[in-house]
Amino acid sequence: MSTSVLILGEYPPPFGGVAIHIRSFVPYLLEHGYGVQIVSAGTHSGLESHEGFDVHRLTHDRVASVKKIAGRIPTLVNDFVKTRFFSDDFLKAQVIAAAAEPLIANADLICAYHIFPWGFAGAMLAEKYKKPLCLVHFGEVYASEPYYRKNIRQVKFIADRASEVVAASQHCARSLGNLGIEYDVKVVPMGVDLESLNPSIEREEIRNRYGIKPTDQVVLYLGRMHKNLGLHTVLEAIPKFSGKAKTIIAGASGELTGAANELARSFPDQVFVAPDFPFEDLSGFYGASDVVVAPSPDNRPCMGLAIKEAMACGKPVIACDIGGIPEAVDHGVTGLLIPTENADSLALSVSELLEDPKQRQLMGQNGRLRAADLFSVEKTNQRLESIFSNVLGN
Template sequence: MVVTPYFYPHMGGVQKYVYEIGTRLQRVFGHDLTIVSSNWHKEENTAKTEEIGGLEVVRLPYQFKVSSTPVSLGWERALRDLIRSERPDVVNGHMPVPFIADAAARAAAGMQVPYVLTYHNDLTGHDLPTRIIGRCYYPLLGSRTLHLSSAIVATSDYYAQQSSHLAGYLEKLRYAAPGVDLERFGGDRTDFLRRKYRLGDEKILLYVGHLDRESRHKGVQYLIRAMRIVRESLDAKLVVAGRGNYIDRYRRLAADEGVPEDIIFAGFIPEDEMPLYFNSADLLVLPSCDRAEGFGMVLIEAQACGTPVIGTDVGGIPFAVDDGVTGLIVPPGDVSGLAGAIVRVLDDPDLYRAMAENGPRRVRDLFTWEKSARVYDRVFCEAAGERA
């Protein structure tokens, strides 16, 4: 039983991670998975069961939301009932979104079922209320959840070694990075974006991610400000792919910086079009500014397509990007440093060519969903063996 705060069709990195690994655990390794998630849609906030990609998905209604976090005080009881009816060998919860993974840990402990926690990143905050929630979470809920876990899966050793919250649980840690579907991401370069947006010879920068208030840690504001400096040296356009409630704010910022014509807000991109975006961009940029960025899945998807990347020195990004080899790492929030890195990569044909060739090789070696599913197969079997 895999318990996650959100699941398809609500999009995001955690949802994709659960789906890609879950389908492979079921199809390749013979596991029988039930996904338990909150019912994200307010208008359909009821308990229901459906099938997505061959996975059984149970939706639990929530009572209220704190920021974008769904909460129900009845989840622990509901999860106990599900454990009683489904009889899972292992329960696997996903953090950092609080509460549902914590309820799952307590329900599993109460029913004497092994609990495996997947720890995507530390819970942080960008304003005073969310920072207060982040600081209160661990003493009130999170530390107990870590203690109840028989194993903790992190997305990289790099991130785990920097997390003060994981420092006391190193012996429990296992590692399963996000992956790339190599059948979808890769292939030949294309002029898809040039045709779609009627561009000429400009260099095409790409950002892919959420654009809402809760995703300010993505650092889009720094990339928009950097575009003003980039345009002094390069003829370039920035394609911003994603949706969210901060788009109008980012449009105003682009106008204030004098680059409204140089930034294209592409809106939501269907999953089947994403390889076309990566394969037709000259450079992907993820300017995240704090540890809420546990990995940065778009970085490895772009590298798989032979597109060099620029990330920041926060969270798990320095593990996803081999600095100087597949892309560049810059300090978070450094607008001039970000602009300089963009110009450096795009202005140096030899450096660009080497990064474009190195990216796909590194992804094949380190970042496939099959490798990560194999880790979970071992972790779940070990946990189930302990129970037996």
């Protein structure tokens, strides 16, 4: 009988960083003899059957959530008494736990992504059913540190019930320690698929779509269109280098989509916006670019998935010297690190790379080698599976 893993976390769509990781990790687990069940969020509830595994979708609909919780009121009260925690995250965790309970009997291991609410649900299930828990966390503590400090008892409740705690970078591994909670945190970066993301990606398809000539230079921002990923700095910098390059802004819609579209109207032949593009176009956007910018404004990023994807595609990266980003970008070798929220510095760095094709090429080659050495999805999947194996062996 195969070992079975119950995964609590985001499975695509949508295609965020965690969702992309889980999407690549599940086939690896199946190939290595694991059974897999996933509880995830979605726009609808119900069962999705995939080849070799199922995804149990939860909706954000409040009525459906109340119905799920209604059958476990005694458990809810017991969990509240233990954790002294009542918030939206507590209720979300109860909904997740209710959906996962029918699957728990066949699970040998629970793997939960993010501390709240998935990790909280995993901790409650781990305690109730005496199952080992692997908690994988990212930059959520840095993003909402006052919230985590306020609820430190609950964070400790979750971490105490984890057989292993995993973080996606050394920087993110330190976040629990910053709260005064010391654990032996294993570091496993989120990997990138070096086969689908490579320097030989077809260059012209995306360029042709936007009428960009083969001789034009292209700067790419790829990520959610939010301030917390630094898009506001990109928008401020674009007029400073617009005469030297075209700019593509691609990613999930967000609070700055309107501002990006407005800038594109002001620079109709220079700036192109691609909100909510199909996932299969991902590699094409990297292939069309010459320089990738990722100026995150704060210390939340563990490393930045787009940064590693760009490196895998042999593209130089301009990013901010903050958080876990220096663990990915080797300044002057695979790209350039700049101060946060500094449009002038971003524009100067873009201009520097646009004007030096040899430096761009060398940085791109170095980035590809670094991605292959440190961030290959085969290597990172193997490292995470080995943690599972050790937990189950113990």
